[in-house]
Amino acid sequence: QRQMCIRDSYRLGLRTTKVRATLAYAKFKAGDKVNTFGDLVNLASEPPGDALIYAYLADIHSARGSHEATLQALNTALMLDPQLPLGHILRAQIFTTMGLDQEARDALDSSAELGPLSVSDHINRGKIYTSLGEWHLALSDFTEAIRINPNRAKSYDARAKAYASISDFKSALPDFDSAVRLTSHRAQYSDFIVQVFLNRGVL
Numbered sequence: 319q320r321q322m323c324i325r326d327s328y329r330l331g332l333r334t335t336k337v338r339a340t341l342a343y344a345k346f347k348a349g350d351k352v353n354t355f356g357d358l359v360n361l362a363s364e365p366p367g368d369a370l371i372y373a374y375l376a377d378i379h380s381a382r383g384s385h386e387a388t389l390q391a392l393n394t395a396l397m398l399d400p401q402l403p404l405g406h407i408l409r410a411q412i413f414t415t416m417g418l419d420q421e422a423r424d425a426l427d428s429s430a431e432l433g434p435l436s437v438s439d440h441i442n443r444g445k446i447y448t449s450l451g452e453w454h455l456a457l458s459d460f461t462e463a464i465r466i467n468p469n470r471a472k473s474y475d476a477r478a479k480a481y482a483s484i485s486d487f488k489s490a491l492p493d494f495d496s497a498v499r500l501t502s503h504r505a506q507y508s509d510f511i512v513q514v515f516l517n518r519g520v521l
Contacts, residue, residue: 334370343374344379354378369399376408379454380415386428395445410446414487426455441476448480456480459463471500 339361346354354465355378372395379387386451389412410425429435429443444459460477467473478493 336370339371339374346378367398369395369402373402373404373408374489385412385416400433401427402471403435407442414446414449422446422450437467437473441472444476447454452478453484469500471497
């Protein structure tokens with residue numbers, strides 16, 4: 319019974335570490351570029367290593383422009399959990415940034431072989447496909463993100479921009495409308511949409 323208590327406490331600690339890491343990563347995404355990096359480095363050093371924390375670190379290294387540190391963190395993440403979708407998607411992202419398109423496609427293929435992806439995973443993978451010119455695959459990812467959660471503006475925004483990029487404005491407009499409806503910055507976003515279509519000579 320004592321061993322079970324220890325094991326349960328250990329599992330609770332793991333969850334707590336992961337929650338702390340996710341909160342730190344959310345702060346980074348919200349614009350706190352200074353404190354969150356140190357927080358995640360400290361959390362990554364807590365045994366045992368957690369793949370998701372190293373994936374978060376990789377994304378921060380990438381934002382800081384450190385390709386070598388990004389790949390090192392991703393290698394650690396995928397060594398700890400080869401089935402981590404975010405790890406493969408971030409690898410594809412950094413390879414795209416480095417101009418290694420074939421390596422990026424290989425990483426995306428690896429992510430496609432995994433189980434169900436989250437909405438964020440589909441959006442991120444779709445954006446990489448757009449940078450590679452794989453419009454059909456990008457639209458498929460954005461559509462799946464919308465199917466999973468039809469109330470997220472980013473999914474409609476990403477798909478609308480993909481449609482606009484291939485001049486399918488008839489499909490882009492309803493998605494832009496949905497994105498505007500779901501965002502809290504409607505006025506600014508509406509101005510942005512008008513600018514998108516003006517730049518493409520549609521308005």
